[in-house]
Amino acid sequence: MSGAITTIDVQGKLPKVASGKVRDLFAVDDNTLLFVASDRISAYDVIMENGIPGKGALLTEMSIYWFKYLTQHVPGLRTHYISNELPGPISSLTTFQDRSMQVQRLRIIPIESIVRGYITGSGWSEYKKSGTVNGIAMPAGLIEGQKLPQPLWTPSTKAELGDKDENISPEKAREIIANPKIAARVEELSLQIYEAAAKRAESVGIVLADTKFEFGLDEKDEVVLVDEVLTPDSSRFWPRDTWEQNLGKAQPSFDKQFLRDWLTSNGLKGKEGVKVPEDIVQQTAAKYREACEKITGKSA
Ligand code: ATP
Ligand code: MG
DSSP states (O other): OOOOOOSOOOTTSSOEEEEOSSEEEEEEETTEEEEEEOSOOEETTEEOSSOOTTHHHHHHHHHHHHHHHHHHHSTTOOBSEEESOOOGGGTTOGGGTTTEEEEEOOEEOSEEEEEEEEOOHHHHHHHHHHSEETTEEOOTTOOTTOEEEEEEEOOEEOOOTTSOOOBOOHHHHHHHHOOHHHHHHHHHHHHHHHHHHHHHHHHTTEEEEEEEEEEEEOTTOOEEEESOOSSTTTEEEEEHHHHGGGTTSOOOOSSTHHHHHHHHHTTOTTOSSOOOOHHHHHHHHHHHHHHHHHHHSSOO
């Protein structure tokens, strides 16, 4: 029993623009894309052989929830979200239902705009070696999972499919973005969105440890929030009530950290063609559902 949809068959009804690790993008018209989340799951930049049933729909539901929430809570924020309606040519294809959204087609800014409120993952690894996170000096004596004195903008490169994203300093990200005004706006928005989302998450008992945004530019060079947002794929969500007791070690989480831990403990980190066993699939699916229900306040 799996039921995960890992291949999105558009039956030739819309042109495919791109296929990422998780999403497939189709052209609706010159200015509009259909953004479709499959049930594929990637960890450590590698796509697993099998998917997580229901995951695409959960990611889409959460992203739409956040696009609406953030538009109301972050002054001046624009997002690429248009609607969750299926365009005419594919409106009867059930594969697309609940996992798709129409979005504005934009020029993607080629960095991953990560914000960290807590020290963990690659931020923690760097800190242990050099006392810095993305080259930014941190106070001495931090422990794993601790809240940072303030949320940090810790961008990474946006690697091509098959390559690894690399953490870079804010200066390096500004160089890649090239336009100082656009770079400053990306940083400002990332921190504002993180703050608004972390507050909302906190109110439902979730610590938003870190998260990754992408931004695009419209025809007037305005910075627009794109991609998926604040899902368990792009964020670390920890239960608030066990956070303190787990300081100094791995936190239980509502995200794919669970799958990552299974891969690491089985020596499969970064390996291609891994088939995730059914119990890990089911437990991961349950974590995604729980996160979605807590955040949106609806049962998924
Ligand atoms: P991962 O998120 O796991 O790193 P990925 O980035 O390779 O995977 P997906 O997330 O599966 O790819 O696919 C989404 C792709 O669509 C990304 O390359 C993203 O930059 C791009 N994208 C997102 N929003 C827009 C938009 N509004 N216009 C054009 N491209 C977009
Ligand atoms: Mg992506």
